[in-house]
Amino acid sequence: MIRRLYLCFILSGCLRLSAAAQHQDALIASVQAEPAQREAKLVDYILQTFDRIDLDRFKKSEAVTREVLRENNVPNQNAFFYFMESIYQRRTGNFDEAEANLVKAIEEAGKAGDHFLLYTFFSHLAFLQTNRGNTIAAIASFRLAKKETLLIPERRPGVLVAINISDLYYRNQLYRQSLASLNQAQYLFDKRRLNEPRMQYVIWYNKAENFFRTGRADSLRNYHNRLAAAKEPFYKLPTYTKRTGYYLTLLSRQYSNAVDEIKKLKLDTSYIYSSMDEQHLAEAFYNAGQLDSAKNHLSRLVAVPGQDNHPEVKLQLYRLLARIAHDQGANQEAVANYHLALMAYDEYTHRLTQIQDVSSQIKLDEARSWYLKRESDYQRQKLWLVFVIAMAVFIAIAGMILYRAVRQKRYYEKLLNIAKKEELAFIHSHEVRRHLSNILGIVSVIKQAEDPYMEYRNAESHLLSAAESLDKAIKNVSSKLDH
Numbered sequence: 001m002i003r004r005l006y007l008c009f010i011l012s013g014c015l016r017l018s019a020a021a022q023h024q025d026a027l028i029a030s031v032q033a034e035p036a037q038r039e040a041k042l043v044d045y046i047l048q049t050f051d052r053i054d055l056d057r058f059k060k061s062e063a064v065t066r067e068v069l070r071e072n073n074v075p076n077q078n079a080f081f082y083f084m085e086s087i088y089q090r091r092t093g094n095f096d097e098a099e100a101n102l103v104k105a106i107e108e109a110g111k112a113g114d115h116f117l118l119y120t121f122f123s124h125l126a127f128l129q130t131n132r133g134n135t136i137a138a139i140a141s142f143r144l145a146k147k148e149t150l151l152i153p154e155r156r157p158g159v160l161v162a163i164n165i166s167d168l169y170y171r172n173q174l175y176r177q178s179l180a181s182l183n184q185a186q187y188l189f190d191k192r193r194l195n196e197p198r199m200q201y202v203i204w205y206n207k208a209e210n211f212f213r214t215g216r217a218d219s220l221r222n223y224h225n226r227l228a229a230a231k232e233p234f235y236k237l238p239t240y241t242k243r244t245g246y247y248l249t250l251l252s253r254q255y256s257n258a259v260d261e262i263k264k265l266k267l268d269t270s271y272i273y274s275s276m277d278e279q280h281l282a283e284a285f286y287n288a289g290q291l292d293s294a295k296n297h298l299s300r301l302v303a304v305p306g307q308d309n310h311p312e313v314k315l316q317l318y319r320l321l322a323r324i325a326h327d328q329g330a331n332q333e334a335v336a337n338y339h340l341a342l343m344a345y346d347e348y349t350h351r352l353t354q355i356q357d358v359s360s361q362i363k364l365d366e367a368r369s370w371y372l373k374r375e376s377d378y379q380r381q382k383l384w385l386v387f388v389i390a391m392a393v394f395i396a397i398a399g400m401i402l403y404r405a406v407r408q409k410r411y412y413e414k415l416l417n418i419a420k421k422e423e424l425a426f427i428h429s430h431e432v433r434r435h436l437s438n439i440l441g442i443v444s445v446i447k448q449a450e451d452p453y454m455e456y457r458n459a460e461s462h463l464l465s466a467a468e469s470l471d472k473a474i475k476n477v478s479s480k481l482d483h
Helices: 002-031 035-050 055-071 077-091 095-112 115-131 135-149 156-171 175-191 197-213 217-228 237-251 255-266 275-287 291-302 305-309 311-327 331-448 452-482
Strands: none
Touching: 002 035, 002 055, 035 055, 035 077, 035 115, 055 077, 077 095, 077 115, 095 115, 115 135, 115 156, 135 156, 156 175, 156 197, 175 197, 197 217, 197 237, 217 237, 237 255, 237 275, 255 275, 275 291, 275 311, 291 311, 311 331, 331 452
């Protein structure tokens, strides 16, 4: 028995060493990546490592990471150090310290003008503020993150920010705005041709959530079927599929069946059970007529300290508790719960006003971005138009010059041909005909002489000279014709 324990201890130690070595290899691969990809890979490494690592090993791994960053002279090291520290403080429940470290990371990234890190840190600041129930600050941070996405070439952040903003709208029951953000995310996803199936699943699931809240069963079923048919492995996919499945049961008003489905999910190891499922279970109990069970679940949910920062959730919980109390005849309890629901409603309404203000600012940012993009496109098109016009003018001038040169060439060729003809005519009339006439004259004298043979012998040299002169004249004409 002791031997088995000893072997298990050694094996667990070896596994830990192997995992540590793998983490170190992944870290070194991240910092040694191409400059354009280094920051994205390093951020992914930090999130995947420090969001999951045991807290008792966190600081040691953080120290190793710091040392590797220093040895490889990674830019913006301090920003990454603050980022890692914010994750540690968040995981240990020190949310104020976590937020303070993220703000310092943002300051460091801002000094360096690093838009990708600014996008990353603003997004995580918004996540932290969302979990703390500070919706106004969260949507403002997402607004800043979205502005940074316009300044970086990476294609994914714009889609992720649109998804995250839609989640904030959804949490505050602004379903129309949430769906609009998801439609924008889908548009960017398709336009940029992202090969990210998991991101697509998140968009589908978030749309399904909105359709459930608005009672659109057909649309919900459409996206539930898409999620059920998905092939790419994703650890949240079973949760997405099973949750949208019992949503369909709730919308079909089969509340007892929904209660059984949700209870089974508590025992399902592939399912990520949350307080949202508890709330749906309480509502299913209420609609199934099991008021005591609904009340017990709702009372436990209201008592969770984290709900104090989520008036939109407390509004629903207190309102349902008031209905249960009224149905059970406990009028004073019903009044008290309605009063608490009203207080939550006042806070929720105040928050919605602020959210709408920030939402308007986001729309102004988008309009300004659209205008600047259009202005940039116009300037680019203007430059191209000026270039095309300049080229057209140049081609026209070159064509005119070429045309003029061709005409002049033809004109001078014509003059040259005329000169050649005149020269040939002169040679023919003055040279060829003169020598031919001499020959004909000598022949005529020989023919008319009393002794033609003797006369030929006397004129032979003259006849030969005239023939040679005629030959030279003919060759001269031939030479002129060849040229």
